[in-house]
Amino acid sequence: MENNGTNKIFLRFFFVYVFFLLMGILAVGGIISVQFLSKDKVTAEDIYKEQVLLPLRGSILASDGSPLAVSTPVFELRWDSKVVPDSIFSRDVDSLALCLNRIFRDKSKSAWRSELVSARRSGNRYKLIGSRKVDFGELEEIRSFPIFRLGQFTGGLIVNRDSERINPYGHLASRTVGYLNADGEGTGIEYTYDYRLRGEKGVQTVHRMLGNEWIPVNGAPARPAVDGVDIRTTIDVRIQEAAETELRAQIAMSDVFEGGTAVIMDVKTGAIRGIANMYKRRDGSFDESYNYAVAHATEPGSTLKLAAMIAMIEDGHISLDTPVDGGNGEWYYGGIKITDTHRGGYGKMTALEAFEKSSNIAFAKMITESYGDDPAAYISRLHNMKLVEKLNLDIEGEGYAYILSPDDAAWSNSSLASLGYGYALTLTPMHILTFYNAVANGGRMMRPYFIEDFERDGISTEKFGPSVVSGSICSRSTLNAVRTALRGVVTDGTARICDDERYAIAGKTGTARVAINGRYEDENGYRQYQASFAGYFPADDPKYSCIVVLYTGKTKGNFYGATWAAPVFKRIADKIYASHPEWNPPLYADGLIPPDNPSIASGLAGRNGMPVEYMPMNSRPHTKGKGWVRIDTGHGSGTPVVSDIEIDRGTVPDVSEMGLKDALYLLENEGYRVVFSGTGRVSSQSPAAGTALGRGGLITLTLK
Amino acid sequence: MRKRIIENVLGGQILAKSSFTRQWRFILYLFALVILYISIHFGIRNTMQRMTRNEETLRNLRSEYMGKYTRLLYTGKRGEIEKLLEESSIDIKAPATPPTRVKMKED
Numbered sequence: 125m126e127n128n129g130t131n132k133i134f135l136r137f138f139f140v141y142v143f144f145l146l147m148g149i150l151a152v153g154g155i156i157s158v159q160f161l162s163k164d165k166v167t168a169e170d171i172y173k174e175q176v177l178l179p180l181r182g183s184i185l186a187s188d189g190s191p192l193a194v195s196t197p198v199f200e201l202r203w204d205s206k207v208v209p210d211s212i213f214s215r216d217v218d219s220l221a222l223c224l225n226r227i228f229r230d231k232s233k234s235a236w237r238s239e240l241v242s243a244r245r246s247g248n249r250y251k252l253i254g255s256r257k258v259d260f261g262e263l264e265e266i267r268s269f270p271i272f273r274l275g276q277f278t279g280g281l282i283v284n285r286d287s288e289r290i291n292p293y294g295h296l297a298s299r300t301v302g303y304l305n306a307d308g309e310g311t312g313i314e315y316t317y318d319y320r321l322r323g324e325k326g327v328q329t330v331h332r333m334l335g336n337e338w339i340p341v342n343g344a345p346a347r348p349a350v351d352g353v354d355i356r357t358t359i360d361v362r363i364q365e366a367a368e369t370e371l372r373a374q375i376a377m378s379d380v381f382e383g384g385t386a387v388i389m390d391v392k393t394g395a396i397r398g399i400a401n402m403y404k405r406r407d408g409s410f411d412e413s414y415n416y417a418v419a420h421a422t423e424p425g426s427t428l429k430l431a432a433m434i435a436m437i438e439d440g441h442i443s444l445d446t447p448v449d450g451g452n453g454e455w456y457y458g459g460i461k462i463t464d465t466h467r468g469g470y471g472k473m474t475a476l477e478a479f480e481k482s483s484n485i486a487f488a489k490m491i492t493e494s495y496g497d498d499p500a501a502y503i504s505r506l507h508n509m510k511l512v513e514k515l516n517l518d519i520e521g522e523g524y525a526y527i528l529s530p531d532d533a534a535w536s537n538s539s540l541a542s543l544g545y546g547y548a549l550t551l552t553p554m555h556i557l558t559f560y561n562a563v564a565n566g567g568r569m570m571r572p573y574f575i576e577d578f579e580r581d582g583i584s585t586e587k588f589g590p591s592v593v594s595g596s597i598c599s600r601s602t603l604n605a606v607r608t609a610l611r612g613v614v615t616d617g618t619a620r621i622c623d624d625e626r627y628a629i630a631g632k633t634g635t636a637r638v639a640i641n642g643r644y645e646d647e648n649g650y651r652q653y654q655a656s657f658a659g660y661f662p663a664d665d666p667k668y669s670c671i672v673v674l675y676t677g678k679t680k681g682n683f684y685g686a687t688w689a690a691p692v693f694k695r696i697a698d699k700i701y702a703s704h705p706e707w708n709p710p711l712y713a714d715g716l717i718p719p720d721n722p723s724i725a726s727g728l729a730g731r732n733g734m735p736v737e738y739m740p741m742n743s744r745p746h747t748k749g750k751g752w753v754r755i756d757t758g759h760g761s762g763t764p765v766v767s768d769i770e771i772d773r774g775t776v777p778d779v780s781e782m783g784l785k786d787a788l789y790l791l792e793n794e795g796y797r798v799v800f801s802g803t804g805r806v807s808s809q810s811p812a813a814g815t816a817l818g819r820g821g822l823i824t825l826t827l828k
Numbered sequence: 829m830r831k832r833i834i835e836n837v838l839g840g841q842i843l844a845k846s847s848f849t850r851q852w853r854f855i856l857y858l859f860a861l862v863i864l865y866i867s868i869h870f871g872i873r874n875t876m877q878r879m880t881r882n883e884e885t886l887r888n889l890r891s892e893y894m895g896k897y898t899r900l901l902y903t904g905k906r907g908e909i910e911k912l913l914e915e916s917s918i919d920i921k922a923p924a925t926p927p928t929r930v931k932m933k934e935d
Contacts, residue, residue: 141838190901196894197887259895260888292898293905339876365906626925702923710929 175330179323182352184301184313186361191292192301198288199263201253204280205244216270223269228254297364299401299412316520323352353578358395363388366699367398374692375402384674385416385553389561391666393590394570421523421550425636426482427658428546435505437602441494444476444605448486455485458537462488479609480617484545491544499540503529509597510569518574523552557671560658562597564666569594611663618686622694627701631659633685653683657690661697778813782806795819802827
């Protein structure tokens with residue numbers, strides 16, 4: 125009985141054993157079959173792969189950091205119309221059309237409906253939804269729409285991920301920002317600085333997980349992608365917009381215009397705050413496909429008279445009061461006829477009036493009298509003022525500036541006269557602006573630049589900023605004279621349209637005829653004009669310089685800088701003025717006394733901030749080369765008196781009317797100890813000036 | 829001899845041997861280690877998967893932010909605002925003069 129029971133147990137155990145054995149054999153067989161016999165082999169590539177990590181392209185930013193061009197993931201939407209069941213489609217197509225209309229806003233609800241219906245009727249399995257790609261936020265919303273919310277296999281919505289360059293401000297500054305196409309061709313900053321913007325690709329090994337997700341393999345060699353740098357430009361979005369709007373509006377006023385440009389520069393640094401270029405296309409609309417400002421080197425016309433004027437004053441040939449005869453409006457020199465626009469001529473006038481009225485004859489006469497025996501001296505003066513210097517701009521395509529010289533084969537008897545009023549040389553608008561900016565900037569010529577720095581996450585990694593082309597293009601006194609003349613053009617001359625009592629503009633108009641096949645007027649009497657205005661504002665403390673140039677096609681009409689370019693300049697300047705409250709003096713609340721500009725000031729001459737800088741530009745005395753001076757403005761008499769302050773070792777110097785910084789510097793250098801009280805300028809000192817006091821003596825100052 | 833060993837292993841007698849019973853704590857410890865190893869491994873995988881997904885979310889959120897931000901920038905352009913004002917026939921013009929600064933106390 126017992127034996128029988130044991131046998132039974134053993135038998136059961138045997139069956140279990142055999143079962144497990146068979147299962148084991150099956151499992152091993154399965155492995156062998158999958159590994160060696162099966163045709164779809166699972167290889168290492170199915171589980172592991174090298175993944176290329178794409179870097180994010182750097183942004184191009186405006187001067188305040190807002191993006192002009194930025195890369196961001198976007199999504200293209202397609203629709204497979206055949207997978208949606210009939211009942212669902214006919215029930216929900218109306219509400220879907222309404223939702224799509226709300227997102228895209230470019231088509232009515234009924235237009236969307238008929239588009240969806242016709243796609244379905246024609247059996248389109250890859251219908252493009254919407255006229256543009258959408259961002260992630262919109263995608264999430266679209267995924268919740270009727271029909272689409274059923275997923276790809278019932279709703280039919282197919283989402284393709286893409287990366288796109290977005291220009292948030294649309295076409296604003298599009299020439300400067302530029303573009304880059306798939307072949308690597310392009311323009312502007314996108315093209316010139318592509319090697320910094322695009323970043324570096326990275327690579328990593330990834331491993332496939334359940335659910336088809338790929339995650340990086342721990343410990344496998346990997347190189348992260350390096351994102352491109354952001355490039356911060358000098359463009360001020362508001363000024364840029366003003367330049368584009370006003371230039372476009374002016375050009376639209378006449379069919380004759382072929383194009384135009386407007387550039388605004390920051391006086392102190394040479395930073396380009398706005399640059400607009402309009403080029404007329406065949407269909408009559410305008411785009412920015414040609415960079416006039418940088419590339420278009422032409423004969424500038426009367427805007428060059430500024431350089432001629434500086435040269436003649438600097439070389440001592442004329443002053444603003446030198447008399448010159450404009451005659452009856454026609455003058456022959458070297459075999460060519462020179463004319464003035466004013467019928468009957470300007471007659472006798474001063475050099476200043478000749479500049480204000482922009483008399484070609486007067487300038488031809490003055491330049492030939494000044495340099496007739498040595499034209500090369502004038503040419504080299506123009507070169508010394510860096511007028512035709514290569515500017516090495518941040519964006520490519522700089523036009524070639526050139527001055528005809530007596531060694532050239534093309535030099536003729538009339539060339540010197542032509543050089544007096546802006547012919548026989550070529551300059552780009554950017555060159556002219558750079559020159560006018562130098563005059564506005566106290567003679568210091570700044571290189572125009574577009575790029576402030578390269579940044580990562582808002583932190584500057586490489587700085588560019590301003591650079592000086594020439595420390596001083598002419599002497600201070602010459603500069604003061606021509607600045608008076610430039611202001612005179614606006615108050616009494618050709619650009620009275622720019623005169624505004626709220627703030628002062630200074631500048632010069634220019635009207636040049638463009639040579640067509642070597643002639644300024646063709647056989648049918650057609651001419652081509654280049655109307656320009658270059659200047660700066662506010663005239664007594666310049667902040668911005670600006671040039672506007674308009675180019676006409678062939679015409680029989682007259683297109684003057686004064687009537688066509690100057691108004692654009694004025695309207696741009698008005699918009700800039702309206703956003704600068706600090707250009708006007710503040711109002712003082714009750715009980716506050718406005719600070720009084722000192723009528724007497726003392727200090728170290730020739731240093732920034734002291735003391736002549738307190739005085740209006742036109743009445744600033746000449747203090748160059750002087751040491752410690754005392755300046756008395758003459759209490760309204762208009763003639764400042766400059767006297768030297770005597771400094772003798774062992775005697776207390778006179779520091780009255782000095783700022784504390786100057787007083788301390790002077791006294792402590794003389795070896796005295798100083799205590800002071802109050803703020804403002806030194807009103808009294810003890811011991812008094814002229815007292816003998818040894819080194820280490822104590823001087824008490826009271827400031828008021 | 830060999831048969832004996834196979835019998836011992838298959839029959840389970842080996843587990844009753846004294847050398848085994850003496851070491852059971854250590855064997856248990858080894859098993860605990862193996863389980864710990866496996867669970868940590870899975871934990872890491874889960875974290876990495878979450879990281880990948882979060883990176884994706886981050887990219888998408890950035891896309892959403894940039895989309896909204898750029899639309900706002902465009903709408904905020906002076907020209908666009910003037911156009912909108914005109915469309916809604918609101919008579920507000922851009923200022924022609926700058927605001928006047930008022931000084932309340934000496935600096």
